[in-house]
Amino acid sequence: MRAEKICKSFRRLFKEKMILFDISLSIEEGEVFGILGPNGAGKTTLMSIFSTLIRPDKGSLEVLGRDALRDTHAIRERINISSGNPNFPWSLTVRENLRHSAMLYGLYGRRLYRSVDDAISAFELGPQSDAKFETLSTGQKQRVSLAKSILNRPQILFLDEPTSGLDPEMAMKTRDLIKKIYQEEEITVVLTTHYMPEAEELCDRIAFLREGRLAALGTPKELKRALQIGHRITIEYQGVIDPVRLRIIPGVMEVRELSGRVEMVFDHSGRTFSTIIKAFDGADILDIEIEQPDLEDVFLELAR
Amino acid sequence: MSWRGELNKVLSATYKNWIISKRNVFTVFELIFWPFIGLLSIGLLTRFLEVGDDMVAFVLVGAIALSILQISQIDVAYILLFDLWSKSIKQTFVSPVRGYHLVLGAMLFGVIRGVAVFLVLAAASGHLFGFDFLAGGAVTVIVFLAGTFITSASIGMVVCISILLFGQRADVAAWTLSGIMMLVSGVYYPVSILPGPLQILSKSIPLTYLLEYYRSAYGYGSHQILLGMALALLYFFASLLILNLAIERARRTGMMLRLSE
Numbered sequence: 001m002r003a004e005k006i007c008k009s010f011r012r013l014f015k016e017k018m019i020l021f022d023i024s025l026s027i028e029e030g031e032v033f034g035i036l037g038p039n040g041a042g043k044t045t046l047m048s049i050f051s052t053l054i055r056p057d058k059g060s061l062e063v064l065g066r067d068a069l070r071d072t073h074a075i076r077e078r079i080n081i082s083s084g085n086p087n088f089p090w091s092l093t094v095r096e097n098l099r100h101s102a103m104l105y106g107l108y109g110r111r112l113y114r115s116v117d118d119a120i121s122a123f124e125l126g127p128q129s130d131a132k133f134e135t136l137s138t139g140q141k142q143r144v145s146l147a148k149s150i151l152n153r154p155q156i157l158f159l160d161e162p163t164s165g166l167d168p169e170m171a172m173k174t175r176d177l178i179k180k181i182y183q184e185e186e187i188t189v190v191l192t193t194h195y196m197p198e199a200e201e202l203c204d205r206i207a208f209l210r211e212g213r214l215a216a217l218g219t220p221k222e223l224k225r226a227l228q229i230g231h232r233i234t235i236e237y238q239g240v241i242d243p244v245r246l247r248i249i250p251g252v253m254e255v256r257e258l259s260g261r262v263e264m265v266f267d268h269s270g271r272t273f274s275t276i277i278k279a280f281d282g283a284d285i286l287d288i289e290i291e292q293p294d295l296e297d298v299f300l301e302l303a304r
Numbered sequence: 305m306s307w308r309g310e311l312n313k314v315l316s317a318t319y320k321n322w323i324i325s326k327r328n329v330f331t332v333f334e335l336i337f338w339p340f341i342g343l344l345s346i347g348l349l350t351r352f353l354e355v356g357d358d359m360v361a362f363v364l365v366g367a368i369a370l371s372i373l374q375i376s377q378i379d380v381a382y383i384l385l386f387d388l389w390s391k392s393i394k395q396t397f398v399s400p401v402r403g404y405h406l407v408l409g410a411m412l413f414g415v416i417r418g419v420a421v422f423l424v425l426a427a428a429s430g431h432l433f434g435f436d437f438l439a440g441g442a443v444t445v446i447v448f449l450a451g452t453f454i455t456s457a458s459i460g461m462v463v464c465i466s467i468l469l470f471g472q473r474a475d476v477a478a479w480t481l482s483g484i485m486m487l488v489s490g491v492y493y494p495v496s497i498l499p500g501p502l503q504i505l506s507k508s509i510p511l512t513y514l515l516e517y518y519r520s521a522y523g524y525g526s527h528q529i530l531l532g533m534a535l536a537l538l539y540f541f542a543s544l545l546i547l548n549l550a551i552e553r554a555r556r557t558g559m560m561l562r563l564s565e
Contacts, residue, residue, distance in 0.1 A: 052398070089387070
């Protein structure tokens, strides 16, 4: 999938608001690609454009080798989306909603029934299959949406906040299912999420959006390195140290002294760690705690 | 995509309308209560006014036509109305379905419900007021019903177009358009009694010609059914074209997202 200079604005009551500015990126076949950003960054709008639900104002988009602004119907046959905060016709049961969705995708005969049964089973919706959509909990609705998204065995699966509203156990199961789906079916997954550990666990590459612009793009490791977000080390000690020696160590980005304890942020590359330890040669080290940077740190840094 | 896949895309709208209708107690009112009350009121009014059998036939044809029109047009409008009320429009329009799939599927269900209403009302009017709905022959009934269903589909599509252009508040069109039709196309009176400008407007509405055609079987003047059917088909295809344009516009303006929020 390839997007070139995608722009999108919405007009409301004669006021035009730009939502996306010149978004250019490509998503490779078979990768899990995350779109992250704070509320209002344009994640859902970008996802809606990628899934051909809405059209961009400017720019070009190629999905599965086809022009997504022209061959929309052919593309829609081969993709699917699970939207955040999903809704379906409320008086239809789970099974009826999935059957209706399968019909919209042109499934018929045994394949239709098998796809619906498989989707119900994959997302553990068996006990709710005859319950009306309006009676389901938020988490169950989310699972119906996820079940719907695999009905047509898509080549690209768009997941908008796939675990929002799910309890921790179901969220973990859903993440496992997403991994299983893309590994077994060899499909491309594009997902948006607010949950950083989820992005770190699932995504091969991540695009950070901020105020409608692409703020960063890369693997989680690349992003941490590019933003110089280092490891955090806390050393408890007894005795006397010279803090100046710590500050001048190449790779140390931040030093905070507390009584009997030093907190530092450092780049784990090179010989920084052993040099830090040497700086404590006049004291006894009582405890060392090292925290790796996570995407939360990247997110906070980029959202600033 | 195979023909069976295409057929199932069409039937998806039929399936959804069928499930929602069978669960909705409101359906009984739509199919029996209101059409029957309308027919009964008009029939009793003719008794009170002591009009002849030919005049009874004149107004009963109008009452039956209006009921069929209302029920069939709302079924096509339900393409968007059900999704609008459940905020699930994007589930439909992210799938590889086209405007004509949805319209034909919903129209099929509208035809089934429209025929059911027609049979109920024709039987009731025959039993209560001695009205013979087959006086002009089966072909007359079939042509009249076909024209009414095509016209209803166009009205239903106009409702959908209004929602896609103007947003949720435009759903009121679902109940107002058939009212305007009733006024202008001479459901309960000949269009010749309308003021000049409205008479001109009535000539552009297929229902006017369909009513004249059915009534001509009961001795009410001549008819121009070919013109009426041509107009009905013209409006049907024009509405379908404009519906597709409105869907594309909703994708450009973001209305498609707003209608799902």
